[in-house]
Amino acid sequence: MTTGDxxxxxxxxxxxxxxxxxxxxxxxAAPAVLRAQPAAVKIGLLHPVTGFLAFSGQQCREGxxxxxxxxxxxxxIRALGGAKLEPVxxxxxxxxxxxxxxxxxxxxxxxxxxxxxxxSAISLATTQSAARYGIPHIVDVGVSDQIxxxxxxxxxxxxxxxxxxxxxxxxxxxALNEAAGKPARSVMIVHEESLFGTGTAQLLQKELPxxxxxxxxxxxxxxxxxxxxxxxxKMKSLDPDLVIPANxxxxxxxxxxxxxxxxxxxxxxxxxxxGAASSFKFVAEFPDDAAYIxxxxxxxxxxKPAALxxxxxxxxxxxxxxxxVFLAHEAVRLLADALERAGSANRERxxxxxxxxDWDGHFLPYGPTRFVNGQNQGARPLNTQVLGxxxxxxxxxxxxxxxxxxxxxxx
Amino acid sequence: MNPAxxxxxxxxxxxxxxxxxWLVDSxxxxxxxxMVFQAATLGQAWNILGGMGGQFSFGHAxxxxxxxxxxxxxxxxxxxxxxxxxxxxxxAGAVVALVIGLASFRFGLRGSYFALxxxxxxxxxxxxxxxxxxxxxxVGLLLPLAPGLERLQFxxxxxxxxxxxxxxxxxxxxxxxxxxxxLGARLVAVRENEEAASALGVDxxxxxxxxxxxxxxxxxxxxxxxxxxxxxxxxxIAFGPQVSVEALLGPIVGGPGTVAGPxxxxxxLQLLGEASRALAGGATGANLVVYGIVLIxxxxxxxxxxxxxxxxxxxxxxxxx
Numbered sequence: 001m002t003t004g005d006x007x008x009x010x011x012x013x014x015x016x017x018x019x020x021x022x023x024x025x026x027x028x029a030a031p032a033v034l035r036a037q038p039a040a041v042k043i044g045l046l047h048p049v050t051g052f053l054a055f056s057g058q059q060c061r062e063g064x065x066x067x068x069x070x071x072x073x074x075x076x077i078r079a080l081g082g083a084k085l086e087p088v089x090x091x092x093x094x095x096x097x098x099x100x101x102x103x104x105x106x107x108x109x110x111x112x113x114x115x116x117x118x119x120s121a122i123s124l125a126t127t128q129s130a131a132r133y134g135i136p137h138i139v140d141v142g143v144s145d146q147i148x149x150x151x152x153x154x155x156x157x158x159x160x161x162x163x164x165x166x167x168x169x170x171x172x173x174x175a176l177n178e179a180a181g182k183p184a185r186s187v188m189i190v191h192e193e194s195l196f197g198t199g200t201a202q203l204l205q206k207e208l209p210x211x212x213x214x215x216x217x218x219x220x221x222x223x224x225x226x227x228x229x230x231x232x233x234k235m236k237s238l239d240p241d242l243v244i245p246a247n248x249x250x251x252x253x254x255x256x257x258x259x260x261x262x263x264x265x266x267x268x269x270x271x272x273x274x275g276a277a278s279s280f281k282f283v284a285e286f287p288d289d290a291a292y293i294x295x296x297x298x299x300x301x302x303x304k305p306a307a308l309x310x311x312x313x314x315x316x317x318x319x320x321x322x323x324x325v326f327l328a329h330e331a332v333r334l335l336a337d338a339l340e341r342a343g344s345a346n347r348e349r350x351x352x353x354x355x356x357x358d359w360d361g362h363f364l365p366y367g368p369t370r371f372v373n374g375q376n377q378g379a380r381p382l383n384t385q386v387l388g389x390x391x392x393x394x395x396x397x398x399x400x401x402x403x404x405x406x407x408x409x410x411x
Numbered sequence: 412m413n414p415a416x417x418x419x420x421x422x423x424x425x426x427x428x429x430x431x432x433w434l435v436d437s438x439x440x441x442x443x444x445x446m447v448f449q450a451a452t453l454g455q456a457w458n459i460l461g462g463m464g465g466q467f468s469f470g471h472a473x474x475x476x477x478x479x480x481x482x483x484x485x486x487x488x489x490x491x492x493x494x495x496x497x498x499x500x501x502x503a504g505a506v507v508a509l510v511i512g513l514a515s516f517r518f519g520l521r522g523s524y525f526a527l528x529x530x531x532x533x534x535x536x537x538x539x540x541x542x543x544x545x546x547x548x549x550v551g552l553l554l555p556l557a558p559g560l561e562r563l564q565f566x567x568x569x570x571x572x573x574x575x576x577x578x579x580x581x582x583x584x585x586x587x588x589x590x591x592x593x594l595g596a597r598l599v600a601v602r603e604n605e606e607a608a609s610a611l612g613v614d615x616x617x618x619x620x621x622x623x624x625x626x627x628x629x630x631x632x633x634x635x636x637x638x639x640x641x642x643x644x645x646x647x648i649a650f651g652p653q654v655s656v657e658a659l660l661g662p663i664v665g666g667p668g669t670v671a672g673p674x675x676x677x678x679x680l681q682l683l684g685e686a687s688r689a690l691a692g693g694a695t696g697a698n699l700v701v702y703g704i705v706l707i708x709x710x711x712x713x714x715x716x717x718x719x720x721x722x723x724x725x726x727x728x729x730x731x732x
Contacts, residue, residue: 050696058695091688091695096641096648097446104438121551124643128556132568133438146553146643193541195645198549 040086041345044106046116051094056324060118063328071336079343096125103129112345115331120144127155136350140331148374156354158334159327160379166203169272169296172383172395174211183267183407188240189218192247200246200272216240225251228258241267252276256289267407270294278384278391281320290386292408298323299382302393302401304363330362365399417671418587425580432569441568447681448575454661454673455582456629462667464622465602470529471630471658473536474504476649478631479638483552493563497635504631505624512623516616537650551645563639571640582629586670664709666718675717
């Protein structure tokens with residue numbers, strides 16, 4: 001055998017080896033290419049983006065879309081080979097029956113799950129419709145406790161319900177008052193006429209007298225109300241230590257402004273799910289009227305960088321970082337986590353994954369998720385106060401970014 | 412197309428629509444059908460009083476809501492079964508109609524005054540429902556989800572489809588019977604000229620009372636159906652102005668005073684709602700703009716509604732031949 005022969009043979013072997021290796025790599029690579037483009041998972045985002053709930057509905061949609069955007073940008077759903085999330089947008093037009101119709105369309109377009117629907121009335125209709133098809137439905141806002149616990153196994157609510165919120169609000173108010181040396185003894189409640197205003201007022205009226213407060217007056221007003229002069233004049237004559245408003249954004253702002261114009265300055269303004277009390281929009285537009293207002297509301301854990309990062313992103317888009325935005329954002333991320341756990345876009349598997357979920361990667365002050373009858377057990381509100389043109393968390397201590405200023409200074 | 416042909420077309424439409432959910436497997440279609448039949452029945456209720464009798468009501472939500480709340484309260488608070496609740500709801504609609512009728516027709520209220528009184532009644536009922544404990548105040552009422560024929564809840568949505576279709580067909584037959592009856596002729600007489608009708612021996616008060624009782628009972632049946640379908644009710648859903656507007660929009664677009672008008676109008680409006688959403692695409696609210704523009708065009712160019720258009724075509728064809 002000549003050297004030349006050997007070299008030829010070696011050369012051949014080398015080529016053969018290379019060829020085999022290349023084809024093997026090719027075989028391995030082919031599925032990887034296929035895996036890089038797995039079918040997108042369709043997610044229904046159903047909100048009232050038109051009609052009288054349009055502002056809140058649009059905020060929810062923005063939050064949910066931002067979540068999908070960031071999930072897709074960071075590699076999609078890993079358990080599904082990096083599958084992207086594809087939003088299927090729905091508009092409930094602020095009406096339950098249109099919300100139900102949108103669920104039908106989403107079902108036919110093959111959504112794996114639905115996130116929505118901001119209002120309690122719409123969520124009641126959409127969860128029920130989605131249940132017919134076994135579509136997992138995460139309720140992003142909707143505080144009515146009737147939404148969960150009526151036997152719909154597809155329905156999950158991440159945020160706290162109304163009962164828990166008012167209970168915590170009252171307990172925190174008592175604690176806050178005691179810590180300040182009990183400056184507040186008399187209370188006036190001003191509330192709007194629908195579910196949350198009426199319900200809040202009823203609970204407060206029942207609970208506060210047992211905790212050492214005297215309820216001087218409960219005033220109910222219609223939606224919309226465009227003049228609070230009479231109510232504030234009454235407030236002036238009663239001179240309560242504490243004013244508790246329970247109303248939507250516009251009325252809240254108007255009430256606070258009228259109080260300031262009339263020179264009514266109680267020791268504190270403390271609201272439960274206050275329409276404007278923990279809204280950056282209110283603080284930016286009317287900083288003097290908003291100053292020192294306290295609220296017990298949906299809020300993010302201010303210690304989590306992700307929450308602040310999202311705030312920057314939202315504000316960079318020219319939007320306000322309201323509770324609708326971050327609740328819908330985290331609801332979508334909860335769903336993405338369930339998809340990871342399920343390892344499938346199958347509706348039943350997602351429902352199972354949600355029901356047994358113990359996700360703690362979110363930035364809400366809830367701890368790991370644990371769903372009982374569809375309600376996340378750790379969900380709770382935080383107490384905030386408008387201080388120095390910002391909204392600070394004042395209670396409970398472990399989340400607090402500032403000390404409460406109560407009673408508020410008499411300017 | 413003359414009115415008789417229109418009626419036949421409407422009945423044929425309903426007969427043909429009945430098996431549709433079994434032929435086409437689409438939840439969207441079933442829901443669409445339910446919404447059309449519901450709007451058509453409510454529109455027909457308005458049509459008997461407003462279209463045939465010329466008594467324009469802006470407050471049909473009063474009847475719709477009364478029916479809805481009656482069956483919901485009876486089931487939730489008194490343990491009454493859903494079927495009895497349904498019939499009690501129809502009765503409640505008639506009772507509210509009796510009160511509104513007595514309070515307005517007795518005192519000779521007509522035209523815009525009658526419209527305002529009906530509007531005020533619906534608003535008063537909305538505020539009452541928002542305040543009273545029995546109606547759940549602002550919190551509303553939620554029926555437990557428990558499918559079963561005896562509870563008038565259907566696990567299969569097609570059950571609701573058939574029920575809505577049945578109500579729509581019944582309302583159409585009632586309207587047809589009224590139109591062909593002495594009551595119908597008297598209603599038209601009162602609509603065209605109350606004094607002249609009176610001079611001819613027609614008792615306008617009695618005629619209008621009969622019409623409003625019938626109308627109220629029919630509208631209440633739609634309210635009761637709504638509760639069975641969505642299982643949730645609050646004061647805005649039951650007595651809100653959008654219900655009253657839906658009640659009058661269908662017949663006005665379809666052809667007020669005609670038997671087939673409310674169904675044609677309801678179908679067109681629901682179709683327009685869906686089409687405008689598809690046309691507007693992702694632009695938020697653009698669908699409502701499209702909807703509004705088409706509505707303005709219909710009212711501007713078809714004052715007699717779809718029925719008017721059909722009549723005009725028939726007349727042109729008649730003149731041409």
